[in-house]
Amino acid sequence: MVSQLISRCWSWVGEQASSKLQDALLAIISAGPVPRHVAFVMDGNRRYARSKKKMVKEGHSDGFLALKRVLAICFRLNVKCVSTYGFAIDNFKRSPEEVEALMDLIEEKLLEICQHGDLLEQYGVRLNIVGNTALFPERVRVAARKAEDISRHNDKSILNLCMPYASSDEMATAVQSAVNKGLAAEDDITVEDIDSQLMTTLGRSPPLDLLIRTSGVKRLSDFLLWQCCENTQLQFSPTYWPDFGLWDIVPMLLDYQRKAWASA
Amino acid sequence: MFGLASLALYILHALYWIYNTVKSTFGQVDHLPAPLDAKRPKLPQHLAFVLYADSKPFDTDSFKDQALEAVQNLVSWCRVVGITRLSVYDRHDILPRVIADIRELFDASSDDISDGSVTDSGLEFPPTPPESDSSDSRPVSPNQKSQRLQLGVTTLELAGPQDRTRQRLSAGKHTLRRRRQSEKDIGSKTLTLHILSQRSSKAAISTVASSLLRTSLAHHRDSDHKTQDEEFSVSIEDLKASLEGEHGFPPPDLMIVRSLTPRKHYKVPLELHGFPPWQIRLTEIYHDERPQPHWPMTENRTSALEEVEFRRALDSFASAEMRLGR
Numbered sequence: 377m378v379s380q381l382i383s384r385c386w387s388w389v390g391e392q393a394s395s396k397l398q399d400a401l402l403a404i405i406s407a408g409p410v411p412r413h414v415a416f417v418m419d420g421n422r423r424y425a426r427s428k429k430k431m432v433k434e435g436h437s438d439g440f441l442a443l444k445r446v447l448a449i450c451f452r453l454n455v456k457c458v459s460t461y462g463f464a465i466d467n468f469k470r471s472p473e474e475v476e477a478l479m480d481l482i483e484e485k486l487l488e489i490c491q492h493g494d495l496l497e498q499y500g501v502r503l504n505i506v507g508n509t510a511l512f513p514e515r516v517r518v519a520a521r522k523a524e525d526i527s528r529h530n531d532k533s534i535l536n537l538c539m540p541y542a543s544s545d546e547m548a549t550a551v552q553s554a555v556n557k558g559l560a561a562e563d564d565i566t567v568e569d570i571d572s573q574l575m576t577t578l579g580r581s582p583p584l585d586l587l588i589r590t591s592g593v594k595r596l597s598d599f600l601l602w603q604c605c606e607n608t609q610l611q612f613s614p615t616y617w618p619d620f621g622l623w624d625i626v627p628m629l630l631d632y633q634r635k636a637w638a639s640a
Numbered sequence: 641m642f643g644l645a646s647l648a649l650y651i652l653h654a655l656y657w658i659y660n661t662v663k664s665t666f667g668q669v670d671h672l673p674a675p676l677d678a679k680r681p682k683l684p685q686h687l688a689f690v691l692y693a694d695s696k697p698f699d700t701d702s703f704k705d706q707a708l709e710a711v712q713n714l715v716s717w718c719r720v721v722g723i724t725r726l727s728v729y730d731r732h733d734i735l736p737r738v739i740a741d742i743r744e745l746f747d748a749s750s751d752d753i754s755d756g757s758v759t760d761s762g763l764e765f766p767p768t769p770p771e772s773d774s775s776d777s778r779p780v781s782p783n784q785k786s787q788r789l790q791l792g793v794t795t796l797e798l799a800g801p802q803d804r805t806r807q808r809l810s811a812g813k814h815t816l817r818r819r820r821q822s823e824k825d826i827g828s829k830t831l832t833l834h835i836l837s838q839r840s841s842k843a844a845i846s847t848v849a850s851s852l853l854r855t856s857l858a859h860h861r862d863s864d865h866k867t868q869d870e871e872f873s874v875s876i877e878d879l880k881a882s883l884e885g886e887h888g889f890p891p892p893d894l895m896i897v898r899s900l901t902p903r904k905h906y907k908v909p910l911e912l913h914g915f916p917p918w919q920i921r922l923t924e925i926y927h928d929e930r931p932q933p934h935w936p937m938t939e940n941r942t943s944a945l946e947e948v949e950f951r952r953a954l955d956s957f958a959s960a961e962m963r964l965g966r
Binding site for chain 1: 917
């Protein structure tokens with residue numbers, strides 16, 4: 377009885393100390409330059425689940441918890457824009473069962489955002505669904521529109537949920553828009569014209585400073601290719617996404633600060 | 641309070657510096673990669689190399705010499721390994737201006753260059769004088785130049801030593817040569833070298849877009865009133881056909897990103913330095929963020945690009961898992 381009480385007290389003290397330490401660390405880092413726009417490829421949910429002997433569905437759920445944790449870190453640091461690769465157009469190639477489970481999860485989480493928009497309201501986050509949403513089933517499209525509507529008035533920061541997304545699709549769409557606008561002006565299309573028609577730009581996202589991919593994979597997999605090919609630091613972390621947290625991102629933020637100071 | 645946080649941040653960065661220095665020092669003693677000609681489970685068919693200099697002031701001549709040396713080494717190593725396509729992107733647009741030097745480099749070293757560009761008809765034209773603007777792809781014929789997209793890609797076909805010898809024995813210097821029917825004779829020996837510039841990057845996509853705009857305008861002028869209100873549609877396949885076609889270059893399987901200058905910092909995070917974005921959708925990226933050894937410093941430094949690093953990149957590629965969204 378006494379030992380249990382002592383154990384609980386010790387755990388509580390440990391959690392409080394850890395929380396205070398994290399707060400202090402974030403306060404220290406935010407004293408220096410922070411990236412304006414950070415993108416995440418949240419990779420490794422399934423491998424994480426296999427390593428923990430969990431079902432794939434649980435891996436995706438734990439991955440969603442990691443997303444909430446990392447978003448809280450970013451917005452407490454005053455990162456203006458966060459983009460996440462929620463669902464790739466190529467992911468439709470997965471088994472129908474897994475795709476259906478992912479559609480369920482996406483719809484569930486979007487509706488959760490609508491019902492409990494605490495994180496969005498707390499940090500003044502405007503939610504953008506970035507991607508070819510026509511490929512989603514109707515129920516997910518409805519949930520996406522609702523989630524965007526409840527945060528449309530927020531203007532302090534931006535959260536881009538890229539789904540279903542492919543950078544090649546985004547670039548082709550931007551070129552198409554630029555060409556159709558050019559039909560009236562009959563001028564040549566410039567790089568700036570195409571940039572202005574990207575889905576991220578249309579959502580008022582600033583230039584991308586840092587792109588992070590987890591699980592040790594060192595590819596971009598058709599994510600934000602135009603945005604990250606210049607003046608963006610790419611960080612490939614060996615950690616699986618559901619395990620990704622503050623201690624993984626701190627070195628990346630320090631690397632960014634060194635670059636920002638060197639450029640100043 | 642802000643002053644205290646800034647001081648704490650300074651201390652944090654100092655600790656981080658110490659950590660990376662120690663890691664870099666002891667991390668340099670690691671196991672060697674497999675030999676160049678070792679059998680690897682997976683090899684890239686198309687390798688891209690991103691060259692840049694991160695030192696200031698920027699010495700153009702020194703960079704040019706190192707870049708040419710890197711290209712020469714890369715071609716040599718690719719031949720040993722069996723890589724048939726190599727793209728070299730120079731962040732500072734120096735290599736595209738010295739295409740003549742690149743041709744001369746291979747003529748002088750091993751006579752393994754095949755002059756002229758290969759056309760769709762399979763004909764190889766005789767050598768032409770160096771271009772005045774080396775950053776453009778060479779025209780397949782003067783009549784087609786106006787129709788060509790200027791995507792900033794220069795493509796050289798480097799025939800193997802055996803093939804070069806056969807060509808010289810079978811044809812004179814100024815005659816048309818037909819490409820051999822057997823892909824096995826030429827394909828396996830030929831290395832395709834793409835020299836890329838900043839014009840091959842985002843600017844290439846805008847060039848294709850402008851070309852599509854002109855096509856659309858011509859279509860609108862020729863069409864009736866009903867079709868003029870229709871929006872012009874651009875698909876991924878449209879862009880792919882232009883950017884990855886004969887005037888562009890296909891997606892590389894593996895990309896190595898490397899500074900050609902001694903690194904000033906203990907750790908250099910990866911950046912792509914403007915490499916063409918369209919083609920890197922599924923490219924495996926290799927980058928060693930550790931600095932080159934600073935000691936012992938010798939007068940005669942070896943090549944800025946070491947073979948051991950090339951082999952390490954190949955080993956990394958061989959172990960990568962590709963799931964393609966599945």
